[in-house]
Amino acid sequence: MTSCAGDVPVAGLVIGVGNPLRGDDGVGAAVARAVAHVERVWALAVTQLTPELGEALAAAPLAVIVDARVDLPPGSIHQERLTGTEARRHAAVLGHHLAPAQLVDLTRLAYGWVPPVFVVGVGACDFDRIGALSGPVAAAVPDAAAIVSALLSAPVASPGG
Amino acid sequence: MSVHTFTLDGQPVAGAAGETILEVATEQGVSIPTLCHLDGLSSVGACRLCVVEVAGRPRPQPACITPVEEGMEVVTRSEELDEWRATVVEMLFVERNHICSICVANGDCELQDLAVDLGVDHFELPAMSPRLEIDSSHRLFAIDHNRCVLCTRCVRVCDEIEGAHTWDVMGRGIDARVVSDLGTPWGASPTCTSCGKCVQVCPTGALFEKGRAVGEGAKERRPFLPYLRRHGAGTR
Amino acid sequence: MSGSGQDQAPAPARGEERIVIDPVTRIEGHARITVTVDGNGAVTGARFHVTQFRGFERICLGRPMHEMPAIMARICGICPVSHIVASSKACDEIMAVAPPPAAVQLRRVINLAQVVQSHALSFFHLSSPDLLLGFDAPAGDRNLFGVAAAEPWLARDGIALRRFGQTIIETLGGRRIHPGWVVPGGVGRPLEHDQRNAILAAVPEALAAARRGLRWYREQLDRFSEEVESFGTTPMLSMGLVHDDGTVAYSDGDLRVVDGAGTVVADGIDPRTYHEHIGERARPDTYLKATYWKPLGHPDGLYRVGPLARLNVADRLGTPEADDRLGEYRERLGRTPQSPFHYHEARLIEILHGITMIGEILADPAVLDPHVRAGAAVNRNEGVGVAEAPRGTLFHHYRVDDDGLVEWVNLVIATGHNSEAMDRAVAEAAARHVRADRLTEGMLNRVEAAIRCFDPCLSCSTHALGEMPLVIELRDAAGVLLDRAARP
Numbered sequence: 001m002t003s004c005a006g007d008v009p010v011a012g013l014v015i016g017v018g019n020p021l022r023g024d025d026g027v028g029a030a031v032a033r034a035v036a037h038v039e040r041v042w043a044l045a046v047t048q049l050t051p052e053l054g055e056a057l058a059a060a061p062l063a064v065i066v067d068a069r070v071d072l073p074p075g076s077i078h079q080e081r082l083t084g085t086e087a088r089r090h091a092a093v094l095g096h097h098l099a100p101a102q103l104v105d106l107t108r109l110a111y112g113w114v115p116p117v118f119v120v121g122v123g124a125c126d127f128d129r130i131g132a133l134s135g136p137v138a139a140a141v142p143d144a145a146a147i148v149s150a151l152l153s154a155p156v157a158s159p160g161g
Numbered sequence: 162m163s164v165h166t167f168t169l170d171g172q173p174v175a176g177a178a179g180e181t182i183l184e185v186a187t188e189q190g191v192s193i194p195t196l197c198h199l200d201g202l203s204s205v206g207a208c209r210l211c212v213v214e215v216a217g218r219p220r221p222q223p224a225c226i227t228p229v230e231e232g233m234e235v236v237t238r239s240e241e242l243d244e245w246r247a248t249v250v251e252m253l254f255v256e257r258n259h260i261c262s263i264c265v266a267n268g269d270c271e272l273q274d275l276a277v278d279l280g281v282d283h284f285e286l287p288a289m290s291p292r293l294e295i296d297s298s299h300r301l302f303a304i305d306h307n308r309c310v311l312c313t314r315c316v317r318v319c320d321e322i323e324g325a326h327t328w329d330v331m332g333r334g335i336d337a338r339v340v341s342d343l344g345t346p347w348g349a350s351p352t353c354t355s356c357g358k359c360v361q362v363c364p365t366g367a368l369f370e371k372g373r374a375v376g377e378g379a380k381e382r383r384p385f386l387p388y389l390r391r392h393g394a395g396t397r
Numbered sequence: 398m399s400g401s402g403q404d405q406a407p408a409p410a411r412g413e414e415r416i417v418i419d420p421v422t423r424i425e426g427h428a429r430i431t432v433t434v435d436g437n438g439a440v441t442g443a444r445f446h447v448t449q450f451r452g453f454e455r456i457c458l459g460r461p462m463h464e465m466p467a468i469m470a471r472i473c474g475i476c477p478v479s480h481i482v483a484s485s486k487a488c489d490e491i492m493a494v495a496p497p498p499a500a501v502q503l504r505r506v507i508n509l510a511q512v513v514q515s516h517a518l519s520f521f522h523l524s525s526p527d528l529l530l531g532f533d534a535p536a537g538d539r540n541l542f543g544v545a546a547a548e549p550w551l552a553r554d555g556i557a558l559r560r561f562g563q564t565i566i567e568t569l570g571g572r573r574i575h576p577g578w579v580v581p582g583g584v585g586r587p588l589e590h591d592q593r594n595a596i597l598a599a600v601p602e603a604l605a606a607a608r609r610g611l612r613w614y615r616e617q618l619d620r621f622s623e624e625v626e627s628f629g630t631t632p633m634l635s636m637g638l639v640h641d642d643g644t645v646a647y648s649d650g651d652l653r654v655v656d657g658a659g660t661v662v663a664d665g666i667d668p669r670t671y672h673e674h675i676g677e678r679a680r681p682d683t684y685l686k687a688t689y690w691k692p693l694g695h696p697d698g699l700y701r702v703g704p705l706a707r708l709n710v711a712d713r714l715g716t717p718e719a720d721d722r723l724g725e726y727r728e729r730l731g732r733t734p735q736s737p738f739h740y741h742e743a744r745l746i747e748i749l750h751g752i753t754m755i756g757e758i759l760a761d762p763a764v765l766d767p768h769v770r771a772g773a774a775v776n777r778n779e780g781v782g783v784a785e786a787p788r789g790t791l792f793h794h795y796r797v798d799d800d801g802l803v804e805w806v807n808l809v810i811a812t813g814h815n816s817e818a819m820d821r822a823v824a825e826a827a828a829r830h831v832r833a834d835r836l837t838e839g840m841l842n843r844v845e846a847a848i849r850c851f852d853p854c855l856s857c858s859t860h861a862l863g864e865m866p867l868v869i870e871l872r873d874a875a876g877v878l879l880d881r882a883a884r885p
């Protein structure tokens with residue numbers, strides 16, 4: 001992670017979160033890969049959100065975090081615009097890994113601003129396969145990628161988040 | 162030379178008498194997973210990964226040793242076949258100790274590739290975790306039986322190409338091992354010419370060049386065996 | 398925290414995935430601390446227990462020597478690089494080869510990058526919250542958020558310094574948690590021009606961050622005189638590697654030991670003879686082998702390793718700016734500071750030195766030499782490899798048969814060297830804060846902080862900020878449990 005993909009300004013940062021060795025947990029990485037070729041998109045695949053990503057986030061005009069969700073039906077997709085909240089930073093013990101809202105908070109605190117951040121969650125169910133997604137989750141990857149692309153190309157109301 | 166016409170996944174195809182299903186499929190651009198087979202060596206049908214369904218035959222047939230016949234109906238892909246192949250790969254993994262992350266062949270291993278291609282991403286069978294030995298007595302090479310899948314490529318290349326016949330398979334079933342000169346440590350082998358062909362053909366990290374670190378075992382799969390690639394000659 | 402990749406910096410999503418089947422179980426050690434008190438509630442001792450590591454020495458048996466660095470890298474997801482360097486050096490010994498000069502320099506660079514990265518995590522992410530917000534601030538605030546809210550630049554600098562080190566490790570070793578680039582005989586690939594330029598370009602910014610951090614720390618120090626005095630100030634020996642010219646060494650050099658007054662106790666000790674000088678005591682209730690300097694026996698031979706000890710043993714660091722800072726540090730704290738609290742400052746000075754040194758090494762075009770690896774068969778049956786890991790001196794000692802198969806392994810790790818020093822620190826911190834048969838919150842915080850000075854290499858020291866997953870037990874002389882506190 002150095003600077004944003006050279007001198008070309010990026011349209012957006014996509015962070016796929018999850019461990020591809022743990023089945024559907026790899027859906028974030030799969031979606032990030034699917035949009036990596038889109039022009040001026042800076043795609044990262046990470047196993048967890050770490051404080052270090054704040055640097056990338058602060059440098060991007062817009063960001064989408066893609067993650068697996070166990071509370072959604074397998075393959076279904078949920079998107080939301082994130083607003084970090086001060087309250088949440090106390091909620092969990094902060095280890096090396098952060099919840100998306102915590103990353104947003106940390107970034108705003110440390111870098112003075114955050115771009116609009118969207119979270120795209122994909123319902124996941126099977127975490128036992130190494131390196132493979134279950135059927136419904138694999139089938140959802142193109143849709144999730146399309147949603148991410150749409151988010152990246154749509155004008156966003158106001159910065160903040 | 163007589164020609165047999167038959168169907169391959171529903172498509173009419175033709176093959177010369179004596180050709181195997183695998184050979185015709187390859188000519189037709191239909192890929193069938195293989196492991197023990199290697200172009201240029203005789204085929205032995207040891208691994209059963211290349212199995213295909215042949216109408217009228219009760220069990221799937223290994224494509225690498227089954228000659229084509231007139232009117233045959235061959236299916237190379239089906240759910241049952243996928244499952245069969247995946248099970249074969251899984252069994253190879255659990256029978257011995259394949260630990261990719263510390264293996265010299267990591268990233269250049271046919272067993273690893275097969276697992277990826279066939280979606281073998283977890284094991285349901287219990288790992289047998291045998292304690293197997295490593296013979297590192299040879300000056301240049303070593304064999305780690307933990308990683309051997311008993312494909313016998315080494316045995317055949319040594320016998321058929323190099324003409325040294327250093328390697329054999331000894332023992333049966335779970336106790337089977339490839340051995341040099343009937344059990345002499347490799348380094349003391351009177352027949353081994355140190356040509357390295359066995360190392361190059363080994364699909365896993367079982368045979369490797371000493372001094373290579375993890376992931377550095379990339380084999381040179383150069384086509385050094387073309388003179389045997391005559392129709393039929395590769396098939397027993 | 399081993400293989401799961403918490404430490405992995407983000408990698409672009411491209412390239413293919415591979416199945417990697419890794420049976421090595423995760424090292425998840427919860428630390429347990431036992432404090433014993435006498436009938437009057439006075440602390441009589443403390444013990445820091447860990448459950449980890451031993452399995453590795455057995456896993457390696459029978460394996461070909463060339464696999465050792467990769468196996469050893471999996472001991473720890475936090476400082477894999479130092480293990481790989483020590484392991485490869487042990488293999489160099491067995492092959493009786495000297496790696497080519499460029500490889501020696503590149504190994505230095507990657508080990509220094511590990512030191513910078515690891516120290517940045519220890520100081521900025523884990524310890525600066527205590528320093529900034531105070532030990533009595535609510536645990537929920539004593540974390541990187543609290544730092545980012547109060548001093549945003551401090552959080553940014555910590556992040557940037559970690560990225561600096563991590564980027565170098567990835568550039569050289571590939572984008573993996575366990576870089577396989579340092580190999581027996583040298584390194585796997587030469588350094589490329591562009592890679593070198595990219596690293597050099599990042600040096601000034603990293604130096605600026607290191608300077609800010611050190612300046613800020615020095616401004617805070619006055620507020621912590623009580624902790625400075627209560628974190629285990631018993632004078633002890635310090636051990637570390639130094640070069641012939643007396644400068645601090647990380648990937649080569651000889652052992653030097655100085656006592657609490659700064660007198661050199663031993664010097665120029667070939668690290669390959671460590672077992673003649675270092676005694677190891679297995680203890681029944683912890684997996685940490687405790688070590689001591691043999692000539693002085695136990696307990697007089699207790700010593701510390703790591704940043705504090707390295708600055709104590711070295712005459713100087715060898716880079717001008719860091720040496721100026723070292724001079725100031727010694728002027729203030731004496732030639733060989735003894736309070737583990739000063740590990741923090743030592744760490745910051747080492748960050749400054751490490752970055753400067755990386756810049757100096759890479760400025761020499763000789764590092765681009767494509768000749769980076771020496772090969773040989775087994776020429777000796779035994780080899781010792783040593784490196785300074787971020788947390789201290791690390792020994793890898795292997796015996797192999799004539800065919801290069803491993804027959805015996807002994808590892809001495811930094812946290813083992815420091816284990817009795819940590820016990821002392823805990824006992825002292827406890828003595829101040831234990832009230833008869835009860836554990837107090839103030840004690841918990843300070844015990845945690847005292848342990849953290851040593852930055853012990855345990856998953857628990859890094860998994861959680863603000864709260865260490867730690868169990869503290871208070872027992873009377875008969876071993877009866879009086880009180881117990883657990884931090885999840």
Ligand code: SF4
Nearest residue numbers: 309310312313315363
């Ligand atoms: S050593 Fe390699 S080539 Fe020989 S039988 Fe085993 S897996 Fe096959």
Ligand code: FES
Nearest residue numbers: 197206208209225
């Ligand atoms: S490839 Fe046909 S049986 Fe092995």
